[in-house]
Amino acid sequence: xxxxxxxxxxQEFLERGxxxxxxxxxxxxxMWAFMLERFAYFFFAQKGDADRALREWAARADKQxxxxxxxxxxxxxxxxxSADQNVELIKTLVAVAPLFGLLGTVTGMVSVFxxxxxSGSSDAQAMSAGVSRATIPTMxxxxxxxxxxxxxxxxxxxxxxxxxxxxxxxxxxxx
Numbered sequence: 346x347x348x349x350x351x352x353x354x355x356q357e358f359l360e361r362g363x364x365x366x367x368x369x370x371x372x373x374x375x376m377w378a379f380m381l382e383r384f385a386y387f388f389f390a391q392k393g394d395a396d397r398a399l400r401e402w403a404a405r406a407d408k409q410x411x412x413x414x415x416x417x418x419x420x421x422x423x424x425x426x427s428a429d430q431n432v433e434l435i436k437t438l439v440a441v442a443p444l445f446g447l448l449g450t451v452t453g454m455v456s457v458f459x460x461x462x463x464s465g466s467s468d469a470q471a472m473s474a475g476v477s478r479a480t481i482p483t484m485x486x487x488x489x490x491x492x493x494x495x496x497x498x499x500x501x502x503x504x505x506x507x508x509x510x511x512x513x514x515x516x517x518x519x520x
Contacts, residue, residue: 365449369445373492375438380435383500398424408516424511442487452479454475459475
């Protein structure tokens with residue numbers, strides 16, 4: 346694989362899309378970094394958190410009183426907070442990506458109108474750079490958002506499911 350060709354192709358793509366495309370790229374990298382962190386947590390650390398809560402609950406002699414119920418709720422809440430960490434941030438980045446794409450559309454169209462006002466005509470070749478700056482960020486924002494939306498929903502469902510499993514595993518003894 347020729348990394349020089351990949352780098353120059355990426356650089357050309359970013360130049361065609363304008364400065365907003367760089368912001369979309371950074372937003373997408375941050376969003377994916379948080380999603381990968383969540384997957385790493387669920388595959389490597391979440392079981393340890395759930396096991397710790399189960400051990401702490403199993404070590405309790407009292408599992409009937411109001412205080413025991415409060416401790417159980419606290420254990421579930423702690424695991425849920427760990428599972429839900431950064432999910433809202435990911436969902437926010439998913440929502441922001443198409444807005445940045447829209448910003449790119451507006452700045453690209455302003456560029457088209459600048460060319461039209463300077464040249465005094467609607468020369469398609471002169472306007473092509475502006476049209477490119479208008480369409481590429483829109484497409485990039487939508488692609489980033491769709492990829493993030495699918496995985497953000499999956500992560501959210503996984504967090505809810507694993508918290509529900511823990512809640513059912515922490516049995517309450519009836520007195």
